[in-house]
Amino acid sequence: MTKSVSCSFLTPRILFPIHPMQVVACFLAALLLAASIFPPVTIAQTSEQSRYYVQQMLELAATNNDHGVTTVQQILEQNPKPRPTNPTGARAAFQIGLTALGQNQLETALGAFQQASQADPSNVEAVNYLGLVQRKLNRFQEAESALQQALALEPTRSVAWFQLAQVYGLQSDARRAVGALANTYRYAQNPMRAEEILRNIAENETSDTLRNAAIETLRLFHLPVETTLIPPLSPNPGIAPIDTLSGSTRPLSNGQTP
Amino acid sequence: MKLVSATSMLLIALALATPAGAANQYETIDYYIQQMIAHSSADDVTGVQTFREQLENLRRPETEDSARARPLRQQGSEQLARNNFKEALAAFRQAFIADPADPETAGQLSLAYLRLHRLKEAERLAVYALSLAPTQSATWLTLGEVYGQTGDATRAGGAFANAYRFAKDPVPIAEQLQRLTIANNAAAIQTGAQKALQLGQPVNFKSSPLSSAPTPPPTTASPSGTDPPPPSPVTSARTETLGQRIYRQSIPLTCLIITFRNGKTDNLGSGLLVSSDGLIITNNHVIDKADNLAVRCGERESTASVRKRSKEPDLALLATSLNSKERFVLNEAYSQDLIGRDVFVIGNPYGLEGTFSTGVISGLREIDGVRYIQISAPVSPGNSGGPVILSDGSVIGIAAMGLKMGQNLNFAIASAEVIASSLFDPARMKSQPLGGNH
Numbered sequence: 135m136t137k138s139v140s141c142s143f144l145t146p147r148i149l150f151p152i153h154p155m156q157v158v159a160c161f162l163a164a165l166l167l168a169a170s171i172f173p174p175v176t177i178a179q180t181s182e183q184s185r186y187y188v189q190q191m192l193e194l195a196a197t198n199n200d201h202g203v204t205t206v207q208q209i210l211e212q213n214p215k216p217r218p219t220n221p222t223g224a225r226a227a228f229q230i231g232l233t234a235l236g237q238n239q240l241e242t243a244l245g246a247f248q249q250a251s252q253a254d255p256s257n258v259e260a261v262n263y264l265g266l267v268q269r270k271l272n273r274f275q276e277a278e279s280a281l282q283q284a285l286a287l288e289p290t291r292s293v294a295w296f297q298l299a300q301v302y303g304l305q306s307d308a309r310r311a312v313g314a315l316a317n318t319y320r321y322a323q324n325p326m327r328a329e330e331i332l333r334n335i336a337e338n339e340t341s342d343t344l345r346n347a348a349i350e351t352l353r354l355f356h357l358p359v360e361t362t363l364i365p366p367l368s369p370n371p372g373i374a375p376i377d378t379l380s381g382s383t384r385p386l387s388n389g390q391t392p
Numbered sequence: 393m394k395l396v397s398a399t400s401m402l403l404i405a406l407a408l409a410t411p412a413g414a415a416n417q418y419e420t421i422d423y424y425i426q427q428m429i430a431h432s433s434a435d436d437v438t439g440v441q442t443f444r445e446q447l448e449n450l451r452r453p454e455t456e457d458s459a460r461a462r463p464l465r466q467q468g469s470e471q472l473a474r475n476n477f478k479e480a481l482a483a484f485r486q487a488f489i490a491d492p493a494d495p496e497t498a499g500q501l502s503l504a505y506l507r508l509h510r511l512k513e514a515e516r517l518a519v520y521a522l523s524l525a526p527t528q529s530a531t532w533l534t535l536g537e538v539y540g541q542t543g544d545a546t547r548a549g550g551a552f553a554n555a556y557r558f559a560k561d562p563v564p565i566a567e568q569l570q571r572l573t574i575a576n577n578a579a580a581i582q583t584g585a586q587k588a589l590q591l592g593q594p595v596n597f598k599s600s601p602l603s604s605a606p607t608p609p610p611t612t613a614s615p616s617g618t619d620p621p622p623p624s625p626v627t628s629a630r631t632e633t634l635g636q637r638i639y640r641q642s643i644p645l646t647c648l649i650i651t652f653r654n655g656k657t658d659n660l661g662s663g664l665l666v667s668s669d670g671l672i673i674t675n676n677h678v679i680d681k682a683d684n685l686a687v688r689c690g691e692r693e694s695t696a697s698v699r700k701r702s703k704e705p706d707l708a709l710l711a712t713s714l715n716s717k718e719r720f721v722l723n724e725a726y727s728q729d730l731i732g733r734d735v736f737v738i739g740n741p742y743g744l745e746g747t748f749s750t751g752v753i754s755g756l757r758e759i760d761g762v763r764y765i766q767i768s769a770p771v772s773p774g775n776s777g778g779p780v781i782l783s784d785g786s787v788i789g790i791a792a793m794g795l796k797m798g799q800n801l802n803f804a805i806a807s808a809e810v811i812a813s814s815l816f817d818p819a820r821m822k823s824q825p826l827g828g829n830h
Binding site for chain 1: 418
């Protein structure tokens with residue numbers, strides 16, 4: 135006999151077959167409902183909440199929880215957006231930032247994008263470029279914060295997820311890198327291109343974390359990948375690389391360390 | 393407007409029920425490609441063309457950085473020619489990332505994967521490339537080789553046959569297929585290529601010098617090129633296909649029927665215009681609980697009233713204000729000669745207006761004294777009451793029901809049954825025997 139569960143606060147009269155995904159969906163739907171009934175009091179709170187939801191999207195994406203990711207995405211999309219204080223100034227600063235970035239003047243670009251995103255915090259392009267420049271300047275925490283802000287404004291922005299994946303990859307945060315790459319693929323306008331980008335990273339990226347994250351993401355979506363997972367190894371001077379002929383490891387110099 | 397909103401709501405519901413994720417996009421195009429292969433393998437040119445059109449109707453990705461992609465593609469081609477497959481892969485991949493909208497780049501990337509024996513990647517890229525350009529002969533060849541290397545001779549044959557069918561110049565493709573039938577190729581590639589040489593010949597290309605005939609007939613293109621070349625399959629594809637003609641002629645005469653009950657939209661179905669003064673035939677079960685009826689045939693709309701109805705056979709005749717010069721002609725035939733004939737179905741399954749599908753007549757069935765035509769064309773709720781059309785444009789049946797178990801086991805009330813019923817008015821409606829003109 136089929137077991138049933140009712141998501142009674144949403145559909146008091148409807149019973150449907152129980153499934154773990156539905157329990158998660160019920161929980162997230164409750165969150166969605168709560169978010170719409172109790173709007174956050176201040177923008178600051180909203181900002182913190184948004185970052186929390188972006189983190190949730192990362193976690194859920196890393197386990198390929200499609201329903202969960204979509205529900206949190208909807209919560210973010212319902213959140214109130216900040217209002218521009220000076221949209222004209224923001225546009226001008228944004229153009230300056232783009233020009234500077236094109237000329238690789240990263241500090242100038244950073245200042246301009248900061249100005250643009252302060253004058254119009256709802257301008258997702260400006261906030262996204264701010265994150266990009268901060269990543270290029272190896273300011274990872276600020277980059278993460280800006281990219282999360284961009285994703286809070288537009289949670290389906292594939293390119294921002296991709297940049298966030300790079301930030302986590304460079305910080306050796308493997309799990310979040312996988313989540314961010316998974317969302318890169320999920321929201322890609324052209325999934326085949328995203329797949330090929332992932333394969334390119336999986337085969338050629340020098341950062342172990344990012345390379346392994348790309349491999350894991352391809353596997354998460356059951357996409358073909360040839361490279362085997364290579365965990366970042368701690369130095370072990372007693373063992374030489376795998377012998378390609380015999381397929382076994384062999385000790386160096388009769389087991390002595392060099 | 394009520395008509396539009398009812399249809400839109402159904403479409404929205406359908407869209408919500410089917411998440412359009414990244415994986416789904418690939419599954420959709422793969423489904424169409426596999427259908428093209430299956431129909432090609434069965435030598436069903438109409439089926440191939442139908443699914444080719446489905447692919448061509450999909451939204452295309454926008455061209456991106458083609459200026460950056462071009463030299464990378466060139467570089468890839470050079471590496472491929474030197475058998476430097478890894479370098480070719482790297483270059484084609486960069487070109488593809490720069491401009492994923494170019495089918496040739498995607499096809500070349502697929503070929504590079506194939507040469508590296510990365511068959512899964514090769515298949516995905518070939519399917520994607522063909523979704524952008526379903527008549528790209530070279531990519532069909534690649535896909536055929538991929539299936540051949542996995543030991544799937546049937547799909548290899550279907551893909552190779554499409555390579556031949558869509559070739560701008562069939563001669564080199566035929567030569568390539570000949571080469572694949574011998575040498576060190578996998579057995580499935582050899583079998584597939586042999587089958588393709590028999591199957592894949594384009595409709596207007598029966599006299600190819602490389603067909604299975606041992607000596608070329610004198611009318612074929614000579615090696616010197618002085619004779620005019622045979623019509624290429626692309627040229628023949630540019631002219632209207634049978635499916636296209638049937639669709640164009642039938643769509644203005646096929647109706648969406650919307651029923652209202654207690655002031656609300658209740659049911660959707662299909663119907664067909666059978667008289668010049670707006671009489672429409674549909675199924676009784678489409679309209680039996682309705683308080684009010686509305687119809688849309690092509691671009692025109694009207695309210696409708698029930699003129700006649702019967703439970704067995706499940707038929708109803710509606711009167712509308714849609715006067716029309718054109719009307720469907722009912723085909724009187726109901727004999728074993730019908731089995732195996734191609735049929736075309738138009739209707740509004742789940743409110744998807746004007747959905748066109750194809751199949752064959754699979755059998756003749758008599759159920760509770762009513763004569764039915766069994767068809768293999770896909771039919772879903774909303775198709776009820778719609779026309780099942782023969783290749784001469786006449787209606788051989790009224791789509792009525794399908795078996796939920798099994799696949800493509802669908803039934804249409806035979807037009808012969810309609811003609812024999814009290815609904816048929818010979819003064820206003822037209823019928824013809826099998827093979828007759830209308």
